[in-house]
Amino acid sequence: MVPALELEGVNKRYGDFHAVRDLSFTVDPGSIFGFLGPNGAGKTSTLRMVLGLIPPTSGRICVLGSSRARDRLDRIGFLPEERGLYRLMTPLDAVVFFAGLKGVSAAVARKRGREMLEAQGLGEAIGRPMKALSKGMAQKVQLICALAHEPELVILDEPFSGLDPVNQQGLEGLIRDLARRGATVIFSTHVMAHAERLCERIVLMAQGRKVFDGTTAQARAAAPTRLVLEGALDPSSLASLPGLASVEREDGQIDGSGVYTLTLAAGGSAQGVLKAALQRDLDISQFRLETPTLHDAFIVLTKAHGRHEPERHETGRHEER
Amino acid sequence: MVGANTAASLNRLRLIATREFLSYLRTPGFWLSLMIGPIAAGFGALAPSMMHQAAPAPVLAVVDLSATGATPTITAALDGPKPLALLVQPPAAAVDAPTPAAAGAALRPYLTGDPPAGGPRLDAAAILSGTPQAIVVDFWSRDINDPDLQLAVRGAATQAMQQARLRAAGLAPRLVAQFSTAAPVVHSYSPRAARGQVSMKDRLPSLLGLGLAFVLFFAIFTGAGILLNSVIEEKSSRILEVLLSSATVPELLGGKILGVAGVSAFIIAGWGAIGLLAVHRVAPEMVAQVGAALMTHGLVIWFALFFALGYLMYASVFAAIGAFCETVREAQTLLGPIMILITVPVMFLTVALEHPDAPLIVALSWIPPFTPFLMTARLASGPPLWQVLGALTLMAATTTAVVWLCARAFRAGALSTGKLDLKRVAAGLLGRSG
Numbered sequence: 001m002v003p004a005l006e007l008e009g010v011n012k013r014y015g016d017f018h019a020v021r022d023l024s025f026t027v028d029p030g031s032i033f034g035f036l037g038p039n040g041a042g043k044t045s046t047l048r049m050v051l052g053l054i055p056p057t058s059g060r061i062c063v064l065g066s067s068r069a070r071d072r073l074d075r076i077g078f079l080p081e082e083r084g085l086y087r088l089m090t091p092l093d094a095v096v097f098f099a100g101l102k103g104v105s106a107a108v109a110r111k112r113g114r115e116m117l118e119a120q121g122l123g124e125a126i127g128r129p130m131k132a133l134s135k136g137m138a139q140k141v142q143l144i145c146a147l148a149h150e151p152e153l154v155i156l157d158e159p160f161s162g163l164d165p166v167n168q169q170g171l172e173g174l175i176r177d178l179a180r181r182g183a184t185v186i187f188s189t190h191v192m193a194h195a196e197r198l199c200e201r202i203v204l205m206a207q208g209r210k211v212f213d214g215t216t217a218q219a220r221a222a223a224p225t226r227l228v229l230e231g232a233l234d235p236s237s238l239a240s241l242p243g244l245a246s247v248e249r250e251d252g253q254i255d256g257s258g259v260y261t262l263t264l265a266a267g268g269s270a271q272g273v274l275k276a277a278l279q280r281d282l283d284i285s286q287f288r289l290e291t292p293t294l295h296d297a298f299i300v301l302t303k304a305h306g307r308h309e310p311e312r313h314e315t316g317r318h319e320e321r
Numbered sequence: 322m323v324g325a326n327t328a329a330s331l332n333r334l335r336l337i338a339t340r341e342f343l344s345y346l347r348t349p350g351f352w353l354s355l356m357i358g359p360i361a362a363g364f365g366a367l368a369p370s371m372m373h374q375a376a377p378a379p380v381l382a383v384v385d386l387s388a389t390g391a392t393p394t395i396t397a398a399l400d401g402p403k404p405l406a407l408l409v410q411p412p413a414a415a416v417d418a419p420t421p422a423a424a425g426a427a428l429r430p431y432l433t434g435d436p437p438a439g440g441p442r443l444d445a446a447a448i449l450s451g452t453p454q455a456i457v458v459d460f461w462s463r464d465i466n467d468p469d470l471q472l473a474v475r476g477a478a479t480q481a482m483q484q485a486r487l488r489a490a491g492l493a494p495r496l497v498a499q500f501s502t503a504a505p506v507v508h509s510y511s512p513r514a515a516r517g518q519v520s521m522k523d524r525l526p527s528l529l530g531l532g533l534a535f536v537l538f539f540a541i542f543t544g545a546g547i548l549l550n551s552v553i554e555e556k557s558s559r560i561l562e563v564l565l566s567s568a569t570v571p572e573l574l575g576g577k578i579l580g581v582a583g584v585s586a587f588i589i590a591g592w593g594a595i596g597l598l599a600v601h602r603v604a605p606e607m608v609a610q611v612g613a614a615l616m617t618h619g620l621v622i623w624f625a626l627f628f629a630l631g632y633l634m635y636a637s638v639f640a641a642i643g644a645f646c647e648t649v650r651e652a653q654t655l656l657g658p659i660m661i662l663i664t665v666p667v668m669f670l671t672v673a674l675e676h677p678d679a680p681l682i683v684a685l686s687w688i689p690p691f692t693p694f695l696m697t698a699r700l701a702s703g704p705p706l707w708q709v710l711g712a713l714t715l716m717a718a719t720t721t722a723v724v725w726l727c728a729r730a731f732r733a734g735a736l737s738t739g740k741l742d743l744k745r746v747a748a749g750l751l752g753r754s755g
Contacts, residue, residue: 070569088344098567
């Protein structure tokens with residue numbers, strides 16, 4: 001099976017600045033692939049190299065089986081990070097124009113564009129100039145412009161930025177539909193929640209380097225699991241429990257009761273810790289297990305390359321009671 | 322496969338050009354541009370006549386302090402169907418003044434616009450002194466920038482002096498009058514005139530050449546300006562990046578340049594049609610003459626070639642500048658030197674009409690940024706073919722190099738972000754960015 005995208009030892013320098021360092025990864029066809037990292041990690045430079053907009057300083061890039069991305073542009077859909085459209089153009093004309101550039105005839109593009117715009121709730125806006133549309137509507141139109149030629153490879157650079165939660169959910173559905181139809185979707189983001197819900201595989205970048213390449217489950221495994229205990233507890237008693245890396249007390253205690261976060265050491269078992277605590281008759285009124293999220297993995301994996309905080313759009317951890 | 326790729330490439334070029342063309346056809350600015358040329362040309366043609374009708378003849382008083390006898394000659398010279406001045410009686414205080422200086426002092430209040438009660442409001446006054454054969458004229462005028470009336474008075478006084486000297490030499494007054502009215506019949510000939518004798522028909526190609534040079538100047542910079550704004554809009558709204566992910570730089574740049582060239586060509590064709598209609602209405606016989614003048618020395622063909630190359634060169638430069646800028650203000654900092662450069666040929670256009678073979682004009686017409694304008698203005702005079710072809714070849718080579726450099730800069734600029742940085746522009750030109 002020919003990968004939809006293959007990078008091998010890719011470097012990109014802008015003068016003295018080394019934006020991308022020795023980057024290698026592959027993306028399977030028909031998958032949803034997350035290209036993650038904080039701002040300035042080298043994501044946009046990499047995507048621009050994939051699209052052939054800028055050449056790599058060294059290394060090899062193979063897109064849809066060709067080392068010349070420019071030969072594959074008709075089969076690629078691209079949504080850039082910062083977005084805009086011709087202000088006086090109507091959404092339908094914009095779709096017809098951009099699909100036309102990808103080789104779709106005007107009649108087909110018009111029919112397809114109308115259907116896609118209506119499906120996205122933009123039926124009434126079809127004939128209005130772009131400047132009369134809201135930001136969210138305009139972003140949907142641009143996404144449709146990127147997809148109207150039914151690309152095999154869809155590259156979305158920060159597609160969720162600027163969208164309200166309802167539209168974010170809609171976009172997630174759209175991305176899943178694309179993959180179901182066989183398209184490969186690569187999207188970059190620094191919002192881990194989207195990647196966690198959508199991606200089968202991710203590559204995590206930090207300061208131009210790949211710091212992780214694998215499944216989301218593998219990424220989460222890199223972050224420690226935490227056990228939260230609440231009750232009239234003694235920190236020194238908790239610290240003596242087996243299999244712990246650290247114990248932290250949260251602020252806001254009520255009536256002498258405290259909330260403690262116990263970070264498990266590698267190989268540590270939450271069940272073992274809890275069992276030991278109960279055997280020692282510690283006064284636990286509540287407990288919950290927090291399995292690590294991609295957000296936590298992001299923090300851990302990028303820690304060695306600087307203090308980059310991903311954007312947290314919703315409660316980070318998965319909780320199990 | 323190669324054929325399919327070429328067809329796809331041409332299709333993208335066509336789509337980009339069509340979008341560019343149609344987007345401007347829908348703007349009020351396009352229709353304003355289409356109308357402003359004929360309106361300005363019509364106003365320019367009628368302005369002298371309107372100015373003459375609107376401005377009344379200046380009021381002039383002639384004070385002859387020493388009986389030079391030149392007043393009747395001056396009066397006759399200034400009179401006519403369109404009098405150069407309206408003569409009035411001078412104030413008595415000036416007439417009775419003992420010296421020209423005293424007369425001037427007496428006239429001064431009448432020249433200030435607030436004359437003494439009952440006195441005339443004067444625009445100018447001529448105080449004559451000396452002798453009939455050696456007249457001294459003290460000319461007073463409210464308008465220090467208008468020499469026409471002073472020159473007319475001077476000419477008339479000169480004629481009066483010459484007549485007085487001829488009379489003093491013993492010539493009969495009748496003969497003096499005959500000599501004074503003697504004037505030759507002048508026939509103008511030139512080897513460049515079709516029938517030897519120069520007529521309006523022979524001057525028409527040169528005048529058209531000058532007109533076309535101005536049209537070229539306007540069309541190139543209107544077009545390049547449109548292109549600049551278009552690229553800035555696409556750059557600031559990040560459309561350029563999307564376009565570059567769908568089309569190559571040559572397709573994108575070429576399509577945009579072609580689309581705006583269509584707009585310029587449409588405007589020029591519109592102006593031509595309106596101009597021909599106007600000529601047909603005013604002087605129908607001139608239409609054929611204009612047509613013939615346009616073909617003189619292949620004027621219209623060379624004009625098309627110089628227009629194409631000039632437009633391509635300047636449009637590429639403006640598009641590359643636009644790709645680095647997100648606002649017109651940013652672009653202005655880069656355009657300043659270019660705008661100064663392009664006004665140079667305009668300053669020499671009228672000189673090129675009168676002296677098309679002057680060494681300076683010939684030299685300037687070989688400098689590629691000036692060639693389209695100065696060569697177009699020179700073409701009607703029939704410059705040597707080797708000069709036209711040589712300048713065209715040099716221009717074509719320069720344009721090719723400029724387009725190549727600008728395409729590199731355009732790509733670098735289109736993908737750049739942040740504030741305009743001259744280092745980044747230089748890196749783009751050298752292909753060291755992106």
